Amino acid sequence: MVRTRARAGTPSSTMAGVSTSAARHTPGLRHVAGIVVAVAFWVVTIAMADPTVDVKEPLAGWVTAQDARSYYGLNLSDLYAGRSDWNTIGAYPYSPAFAQLVYPLDQLPWPAFVAVWTALLIGAVYLLTGPELFLVGLVVGAMEIAGGNISLLLTLAIVAGFRWPWTWAFVLLTKITPGVGLLWFALRREWRQLAIALGATAGVVVVSFLVLPDAWRDWIDLLQANTGKGGTWAAVPIPLIVRGPIGVALIAWGAFRNQRWTVPVGTMLCLPALWYGSLSMLLGVIPLTTPEERSRAWARVTGPLRRLGRAG
Numbered sequence: 001m002v003r004t005r006a007r008a009g010t011p012s013s014t015m016a017g018v019s020t021s022a023a024r025h026t027p028g029l030r031h032v033a034g035i036v037v038a039v040a041f042w043v044v045t046i047a048m049a050d051p052t053v054d055v056k057e058p059l060a061g062w063v064t065a066q067d068a069r070s071y072y073g074l075n076l077s078d079l080y081a082g083r084s085d086w087n088t089i090g091a092y093p094y095s096p097a098f099a100q101l102v103y104p105l106d107q108l109p110w111p112a113f114v115a116v117w118t119a120l121l122i123g124a125v126y127l128l129t130g131p132e133l134f135l136v137g138l139v140v141g142a143m144e145i146a147g148g149n150i151s152l153l154l155t156l157a158i159v160a161g162f163r164w165p166w167t168w169a170f171v172l173l174t175k176i177t178p179g180v181g182l183l184w185f186a187l188r189r190e191w192r193q194l195a196i197a198l199g200a201t202a203g204v205v206v207v208s209f210l211v212l213p214d215a216w217r218d219w220i221d222l223l224q225a226n227t228g229k230g231g232t233w234a235a236v237p238i239p240l241i242v243r244g245p246i247g248v249a250l251i252a253w254g255a256f257r258n259q260r261w262t263v264p265v266g267t268m269l270c271l272p273a274l275w276y277g278s279l280s281m282l283l284g285v286i287p288l289t290t291p292e293e294r295s296r297a298w299a300r301v302t303g304p305l306r307r308l309g310r311a312g
Contacts, residue, residue, distance in 0.1 A: 034134030038122050041138060042115070045146055049114040054089075065114045067277075068148030070094075071102045072113055079215045086226045086272075093222060095173040096215035097208040114148070121145045124152040128159065128283045137283050144277035150174060151268075151277060155284040158264050162288075165193040166200035171267070173204060176223075177240065178267035180248055187255040231273030243269040260288040 049065035051072075069090045075081065079092065079099055086093035105113055122138070122145060129137035144151050154174065157167040158181055165185070172179040185194035209216050230239055247269030254262025264284025271278055286294070 028132065030133075030135055031131035034126075034131065034138060037135060037138055038126075041142070041145065042118050042122060045118045046111055046115050049111065051110055064146045065118070065148040068114060068117050071099075071117070072106055072110065074099050074103060074106050076100070076103060076212060076215070079212070080218045080222050084222050084225065086222075087229060087232050093226065094175075095205075095208070095219055096212045097173045097204050098170075099215075100208055100211070117148055118145060121148070121152050124156045125280075125283065127156060127287075128152075129286050133286060137286075140283055141277075141280040144280040147275075147277050149275065149277055151271075151275070151281050152283070154178060154267075155264050155281045158267055159284050159287050161197065162260060162263075165197040168197035169201040169204050172197075172201045175271060177244070177270045177272050180244075180270045181251060181263045181267040183248065183251050184255045184260075184263050187252055229273075231275060234275055234277075236274040236276060236279075238274065240270070240272060243271075243274060261285040264288070 045064045048063055049068070050063050051065075051069055053063040053066075066089055070083070070092050074092065076096075076099060079096060083090060083092040085091055092099065105116055108116065121141070125137040125141045125145070126134055138145070141152055154171055157170040158178070160167045161171075161181075168179065168182060171181070182194060182197055185191070185197070205216075230237075247266040249266075250262045250269070251266035254260065254266070261284070264281050268274070268278060268281035268284075289297075
């Protein structure tokens with residue numbers, strides 16, 4: 001169990017969002033139900049991961065792991081050939097470093113690759129929610145798990161980054177724009193954490209560039225060619241130029257108020273395209289808040305609705 005570093009005025013929370021004493025209890029019904037659902041979801045995702053189905057249009061076919069196709073069949077010697085349009089299925093818009101990271105999985109047959117990848121995403125949900133909220137996490141993250149994108153892994157890296165800032169390298173070398181979350185360290189003058197995050201990223205870039213220098217040049221060209229592109233029908237139709245400033249403002253507000261939950265929410269708003277599955281990044285709020293804080297927030301949100309209901 002991973003525990004985020006406690007600070008004055010903030011809860012000493014775990015990545016699983018539960019106390020050590022609770023973790024020692026016999027698994028409850030919700031925990032068991034979550035595990036059963038997770039296993040069933042895992043099996044269905046593997047069974048329906050047909051890489052030949054075209055999913056360019058809504059309801060074009062019932063298929064899973066369509067986004068995971070972007071990380072499969074990578075050719076490190078010509079990484080971006082035929083994969084440079086980031087709005088097409090199978091496009092690879094991330095850095096060469098991420099390709100090198102997942103390349104060993106690429107050697108597996110497609111069903112085995114999907115099995116491992118889906119297990120990683122389900123594991124990320126478990127680490128973010130803990131056993132008691134695991135079932136809720138699976139519901140919230142269902143679209144993302146089924147599709148196979150990396151938003152849940154991004155969320156895990158962002159939450160873990162409060163304790164291990166080097167995990168921000170994963171964010172900066174994949175989706176890039178959510179790296180705006182590093183403003184948290186800058187605004188709070190936590191220079192050591194910021195230096196670790198940027199230094200780790202630079203170190204990965206240097207090592208990767210020494211191995212694949214041409215791929216890094218191609219990646220820069222790809223980013224330039226895709227700058228300003230929005231998402232498809234599968235994305236929330238709000239452009240980054242609108243969402244981004246809101247996300248930055250939220251992170252800045254949170255930094256001054258010591259509200260860590262604003263970082264995963266703000267970075268989600270700063271994604272290049274806010275895919276509907278990426279809304280699962282809201283699960284990052286759970287390990288960064290206490291149950292009491294979440295209850296109070298829920299009461300503030302639902303209170304006016306209840307009053308309207310009684311008035312009607």
